[in-house]
Amino acid sequence: MRLVHDLLDIQILDARRRRAGKVDDILLEIRAGRPPRVAAIEIGALTLARRLHPWLGSLAARWAQRAGPAAPHAVRIPWTAVRRIERRQIHLRIQATATPLWSLEGWLAKLYTHIPGSGR
Amino acid sequence: MKKILEIGLGVVTGIGGFLEAGSLATAAQAGAEFGYQLLWAIALGTLCVIVLVEMSGRLAAVSHHTVVDAVRERFGIHAFMVPLITVLLVSLITLGAELGGVCMALQLATGIAFQRWAVPVVVVAWGLLWRGSFGLIEQGVSLLGLVTVPDHEPARYGFLAVSILGASLTPYVFYFYSSGAIEDRWTRGHLWINRVVATMGMGFGGLLSAAVLVLAALVFHPRGVRVDSYAQIGRLMTEALGDWGFPLFVLSLGIACFGAALEISLTIAYMIAQGFGWNWGENVKPRDAARFSAVYTLALVLATALVVIGVDPLRLTNISMALTAVTLPVAALPFLVLMNDRHYLGPHVNGRLANVVVVLVVVLAAIVAVVALPLQLMGG
Numbered sequence: 001m002r003l004v005h006d007l008l009d010i011q012i013l014d015a016r017r018r019r020a021g022k023v024d025d026i027l028l029e030i031r032a033g034r035p036p037r038v039a040a041i042e043i044g045a046l047t048l049a050r051r052l053h054p055w056l057g058s059l060a061a062r063w064a065q066r067a068g069p070a071a072p073h074a075v076r077i078p079w080t081a082v083r084r085i086e087r088r089q090i091h092l093r094i095q096a097t098a099t100p101l102w103s104l105e106g107w108l109a110k111l112y113t114h115i116p117g118s119g120r
Numbered sequence: 121m122k123k124i125l126e127i128g129l130g131v132v133t134g135i136g137g138f139l140e141a142g143s144l145a146t147a148a149q150a151g152a153e154f155g156y157q158l159l160w161a162i163a164l165g166t167l168c169v170i171v172l173v174e175m176s177g178r179l180a181a182v183s184h185h186t187v188v189d190a191v192r193e194r195f196g197i198h199a200f201m202v203p204l205i206t207v208l209l210v211s212l213i214t215l216g217a218e219l220g221g222v223c224m225a226l227q228l229a230t231g232i233a234f235q236r237w238a239v240p241v242v243v244v245a246w247g248l249l250w251r252g253s254f255g256l257i258e259q260g261v262s263l264l265g266l267v268t269v270p271d272h273e274p275a276r277y278g279f280l281a282v283s284i285l286g287a288s289l290t291p292y293v294f295y296f297y298s299s300g301a302i303e304d305r306w307t308r309g310h311l312w313i314n315r316v317v318a319t320m321g322m323g324f325g326g327l328l329s330a331a332v333l334v335l336a337a338l339v340f341h342p343r344g345v346r347v348d349s350y351a352q353i354g355r356l357m358t359e360a361l362g363d364w365g366f367p368l369f370v371l372s373l374g375i376a377c378f379g380a381a382l383e384i385s386l387t388i389a390y391m392i393a394q395g396f397g398w399n400w401g402e403n404v405k406p407r408d409a410a411r412f413s414a415v416y417t418l419a420l421v422l423a424t425a426l427v428v429i430g431v432d433p434l435r436l437t438n439i440s441m442a443l444t445a446v447t448l449p450v451a452a453l454p455f456l457v458l459m460n461d462r463h464y465l466g467p468h469v470n471g472r473l474a475n476v477v478v479v480l481v482v483v484l485a486a487i488v489a490v491v492a493l494p495l496q497l498m499g500g
Contacts, residue, residue, distance in 0.1 A: 009193045009200075011397050022192065022397035043397075051197060087184055088193065105398070108410035117251050118406045118413075 003038070012043065012077075012090045020096035024048045027076065038079050041090070043101060045072035069107035075100050127313055131321040141221035141377045142214070142441045143284075145434055147329045148356060149347045150280045151336025159330060161284040166326025168481035169293060170319050171474050172452065175459050176294035177314035180301035183464040187298045188394035190464060191454050203454060204395055206447045207292055208388060214440040215384045215419060216426030219245070220433025221377030224350045228370045238427040242420050245381055249416055252403055284329075284441075292444075292451055293322075296383060299390045303401055311468070332356075350434055381423075389416040445489040452482045 001007065003026055014020045021043040029039035046064050049072060050057035060072045077099070083091045096102045112118035150158040176187050183190065192200040222241050223234035297318075306314070339356050340347065347353055354369040386402060393400035393412040406413040426436065456478050459470040 004196075009196055011189060011193075019393075019397055019399045024197070045396075048197060048396075052201065105410045108414055109407045112407050112410060112413070115250075115406075117247075 006088070007038070007041075007085075007090075010085075010088050010090060012041075012092060014092045014096035015083075015094055017091075018096055020092065020099075020101050021075075023090065025051055040076045040078045041082075042074055042076050044074045046074040050074070069104050073100050073103070123313060127316055127320075131317055131324070141218050141373070141380060141433070141437045143325070143329045144332060144353065144373065144376065145221075145347075145350070145437050146280060146284045146441055147332040148336045148340075148353045149438075150284060151333040151338075152340035152345055152347045153280065155337045155341045156334070158280060158284060159333060161280075162326055162330045162333060164481055164484075165284055166322060166329075168477060169326075170322045171477050172294040172455075173297050173322055174315055174318035175455070175470065175474065175478075176298035177301050177306070177318060178311060178468055179459065179464065180298040181306040181308055181310045181314060182466065182468045184302065185298075185464065186302050186390070186394050187295050187455055187458075188391055190458050192395055194458055194461065194464070195454055199454065200395060203451045204391060206450045207295070207391060210440065210443045210447050211292065211384050211388050211391075212419060212423055213426070213436065213443065215381060215388070215423035216431070217433060217436040217440045218377045218381040218384060219420075219423055220427045220431070220436055221350070222374050222381065223427055224433045225370045225374030225377065228351055228354060229367075229374075234433065235428055235430050238424050241378075242424045245378065245385070246417060246420050249382060249385060250406055250413065252405075292387060294452075294455065295391060296387045299386075299394070299400075300402075303403060308468075348434070381420075385416040385419050388419040389413075442489055442493050445485040446493065448482045449486050452478060 008023055008026060010023050012020045012023060023041045024044060024047040025042040026038060027040040027042060028036045030036050046057070046060045049060035064072050064074075077092065077094075081092050081094050083093045085091070097106065109118075147162065150161070179185060179187060179190060185193070191203065219238065219241060220234065223237035226232070226237040226241070227234040301310070301314070336347065336353075336356055340352075345352070350373060353373075354366045356369075358366045389412050390400060392398075392415045393409070398411045399409040400412040401409055404412075427433070456470070456475065458464060460475065462469055
């Protein structure tokens with residue numbers, strides 16, 4: 001597999017086929033005497049900001065410290081949580097709702113329960 | 121039978137997507153000022169939009185990717201940010217223009233200033249998106265559209281030409297169309313439906329624009345009237361259809377702009393949600409696509425501000441159409457590269473004709489726009 005061509009920037013689906021972000025970065029593990037392997041994928045606005053520009057990255061990092069539902073994340077999903085890759089989409093074994101990937105989505109969804117029609 | 125229904129709905133939705141403030145206004149202005157001279161721009165714009173829309177449906181049916189998903193994946197996040205930011209900015213201005221068009225229709229109908237209509241209009245628009253009633257509106261739009269429409273100044277000529285080209289491609293319909301195809305789970309079996317829908321839907325839309333231009337050329341051009349307001353376009357309809365012309369015009373302006381406003385709000389939300397991999401969908405409950413719903417809500421609020429502060433809707437429409445033309449290469453060229461990539465399309469990559477048409481029209485529109493836009497802004 002070509003990492004940048006076939007893994008970076010592709011869609012991630014969780015165990016219940018919810019869209020859980022894109023592969024924003026890849027973490028490699030360097031092993032003595034053996035070829036490196038993918039240890040984890042990283043997802044989130046903080047990761048993206050770092051990849052786009054160091055200046056944007058430090059700005060996002062400062063915001064991340066303040067917490068809050070919209071604060072940018074860098075969420076690492078270990079490669080062991082990946083079930084398969086199919087049609088250029090990653091299928092995870094885990095549910096996104098159990099990770100910080102879902103913090104803003106979950107916070108908004110809870111907010112929406114006060115607005116009629118949000119669950120139709 | 122099911123396929124025929126599918127085609128019918130697709131064509132009707134296509135016409136609805138095509139007809140909006142931009143097409144109506146620019147075609148009327150062009151006919152009034154230059155007679156039939158600018159019909160070529162409508163023909164060229166329609167041809168280009170048919171090709172682009174067919175391409176985006178084909179991409180979705182074959183690769184199961186929306187245009188946005190595929191562009192980010194293929195070109196990486198750095199290159200993706202350029203079309204993302206450009207399209208978002210231009211779409212927000214266009215959204216303001218469409219909401220302004222609805223408010224203007226209400227002003228023409230009631231005499232109450234358009235700025236005051238901004239908030240009620242946006243609340244209704246948001247409510248429809250929230251309840252997921254988009255499809256219904258879109259089909260209503262085209263039906264009404266069908267009821268209604270039966271060189272001495274080179275800068276202005278160029279400006280109107282790009283406005284028309286921009287209007288046929290507003291608001292980046294190809295982003296929108298591929299999202300719908302994914303939501304309807306298109307497969308290779310839909311390829312021929314896609315071809316029919318793209319050609320007929322966009323083709324009829326182009327014909328309606330051409331009809332407005334011809335009408336304006338017949339009624340306004342001989343008297344040297346220049347179309348500077350939406351009320352004037354309404355007078356055109358009185359001339360053609362008698363007493364019923366004006367109310368019919370107001371009704372279709374309002375509904376066409378309203379449909380377009382919903383479509384652009386969704387396009388903005390699709391771009392962001394698909395770009396960052398969030399849950400999205402026009403038929404998904406807001407609770408299950410929370411960030412997606414938040415994006416169209418925010419977009420509507422921002423665009424309403426443009427109307428509330430009282431920017432003239434027709435002027436806003438003209439500017440947003442020309443901006444669409446200038447920025448078209450940024451949105452369309454990466455998409456075109458993608459359509460020639462066998463990793464995504466296998467044997468269904470673009471033929472040479474599609475490539476040539478898109479490159480020619482997109483580059484032509486951008487060049488004319490770059491030349492004409494500053495002249496028009498300084499002069500007008």
